[in-house]
């Protein structure tokens with residue numbers, strides 16, 4: 139951004155302050171340490187006017203780029219686009235982080251009003267033909283422009299963002315493309331609604347407690363509470379996860395397990411008004427047609443163009459390699475569970491509705507491990523030292539709490555993060571415990587990204603948010619092992635953000651291809667089962683005793699329990715996904731038949747009539763995982779393969795860490811992930827390390 143536009147922006151800020159008749163902190167310079175968000179001054183009523191003003195400024199900046207009388211260059215077009223909308227980015231950063239971590243009805247209401255503003259702003263950019271002409275002109279000259287590698291990536295990315303939304307189509311095609319996009323959104327929503335309706339409409343009321351043997355007291359309590367709120371007597375179960383999963387795991391009554399299983403697995407496949415078969419046909423055919431219009435032979439080729447896997451062949455290679463190693467193991471595991479079932483007096487074939495039940499009992503027999511045994515070793519304050527200490531050991535970075543940095547809730551801990559040479563790297567907010575107004579789960583995000591402008595490296599503000607067990611009156615916060623892994627995972631994403639060192643924000647930090655983004659996070663989870671790492675912090679909160687070696691071994695072994703079955707299950711979903719999205723002709727057949735064929739080789743149970751996965755598979759048809767389901771396995775392959783270098787050279791090897799930092803963490807999306815990965819690892823990822831880690835070879 140030049141000084142001239144800066145002055146313009148300042149002038150319009152002053153204007154908006156006067157228009158609103160009050161100061162709006164979101165539109166002023168943040169006078170806080172590292173210009174962090176001044177939460178104490180920000181009130182709900184500031185958001186909407188701030189969004190309106192920052193969208194207006196963003197639009198002015200975009201218009202200036204499009205209307206520039208100078209011929210298009212990388213700097214005046216692509217570089218300028220990168221720098222446009224900074225104020226909007228800052229406003230949105232504050233708003234959407236609060237929406238997730240500290241929300242209320244008023245913010246939700248504002249979000250409804252903000253959402254169309256943001257969609258319009260996005261469309262004004264990507265659907266602007268004048269702007270696209272400039273981008274295209276630069277793109278066509280790319281060979282002659284002597285751009286840096288990062289600039290080439292940003293140029294390609296920017297150009298493709300336009301093209302993939304139809305910018306290169308004729309006017310007539312554009313109209314058609316937009317109609318199809320709109321229809322596609324409608325159908326996806328409808329798909330979701332149908333599954334939700336089916337989920338909500340089913341209930342299983344049990345009046346005789348004898349039918350419910352095996353279920354833990356807490357599950358029974360929840361079920362009777364559910365019945366009471368609906369004015370019914372007895373125990374009410376349904377097919378939402380918290381009700382369904384424990385029932386399948388613990389209920390002794392096989393008939394009821396089957397009933398619940400069939401209800402769960404036949405969602406939107408009953409021929410009623412919520413049936414999704416027609417929606418699937420329409421969706422896959424629309425996807426094919428849109429991909430064809432943009433010049434791709436199928437939808438998967440379109441979707442995978444911006445993925446590390448690159449194309450359908452890349453995905454099938456992964457699925458097949460893992461399949462080869464997993465299928466027989468899965469069959470043997472099934473035999474083992476069956477033998478266990480027979481030993482307990484069960485003489486029928488083990489069916490899917492028996493699987494959780496018997497495999498859970500076998501697991502308890504084999505491992506005798508539960509959360510309560512591990513929690514005393516994972517006191518939160520010690521885990522924080524352990525996780526931060528790992529980063530210090532690997533990368534030399536240090537963490538200093540700074541109370542001067544404002545926070546949005548008193549429980550949030552703000553840190554300044556410094557590099558080995560003492561230079562300031564990043565702000566890190568850590569928000570550990572659940573409370574009203576916070577979404578469930580755990581995530582990393584940024585309030586502010588990283589970029590370089592006018593020779594200044596503008597450092598990021600990163601946040602990690604969890605929902606960890608709270609301290610009680612008598613005990614400090616003791617984490618489950620799963621929570622420790624979650625901490626390491628989100629902290630890994632945070633490192634990707636904090637160590638970012640790009641010039642352009644759009645390719646900085648976690649702005650990478652979706653099948654690459656989980657590498658920095660998942661690799662961190664590998665340390666969680668290493669005794670050498672645990673010994674640094676996992677000590678009993680009362681006795682100070684280090685976590686016993688045999689407990690760590692149990693954790694490792696139990697993690698690999700049913701590894702073959704779980705692998706095959708994920709692969710079957712991957713095959714199904716790819717089958718739907720590599721169609722090259724409009725789909726006219728039966729959904730259930732197609733599904734059966736698509737994943738036949740990855741099934742260890744016989745086909746069951748009356749159920750269907752596709753009709754309820756939101757990931758594929760409403761959740762943005764179309765031609766992307768393989769990504770779960772892909773990420774595991776990457777993190778295991780990458781971690782195997784640490785295993786080989788030393789868990790705390792500084793050279794390997796430095797290379798991971800330089801080639802992966804600092805680089806964000808500035809180059810193709812396969813190039814970055816090979817530079818770190820020396821070869822393309824193979825499935826070997828994952829197979830070894832999970833005991834599949």
Ligand SMILES: [Zn+2]
Nearest residue numbers: 627631656659
């Ligand atoms: Zn993640």
